[in-house]
Amino acid sequence: MADITTTELRQRLQAGETPHLIDVREPWENEEASIPTAQNIPLGSLPEKLDDLDAWKDEEVIVHCKSGSRSSQAKAYLTQQGFSNVRNLLGGFTEYSAG
Incomplete structure (x- = not known):
């Protein structure tokens, strides 16, 4: 599955969608700021x-994650475990929070 841009995710959240979001950053990073509905x-x-x-x-x-590196690893891992539709947020939380 193709990765997702921060613009697309923001639009979907503003439209009231609640996609399954996983924040693979460390708890202290998530506590500083997070995307609503994301599970840490x-x-x-x-x-x-x-x-x-x-x-x-x-x-x-x-x-x-913060920039896309850890979440890229998470995408690969989940895909190996049989998840069929995993998408990485391009640019990570850094780009999401800048928008």
Whole structure:
């Protein structure tokens, strides 16, 4: 699945959509600022949280971090675990918060 731009995500959230958002930054980063409705699951904790996310395997899941590096790893990992529609937020939270 193609990645998602911050503009597209912002438009969807403003339209009232509630996509499955996973913030793979560390808790302290999430506490400073976050995207509404994003669930904070640090990249290193994804393996132990897989069971909690099982219902989303065939649904769109958007992952993000600060710049896109960790979320790119999260996308690859989730895809390897059978998630069929994982999208990385291009530019990460840095670009999202700048818009």
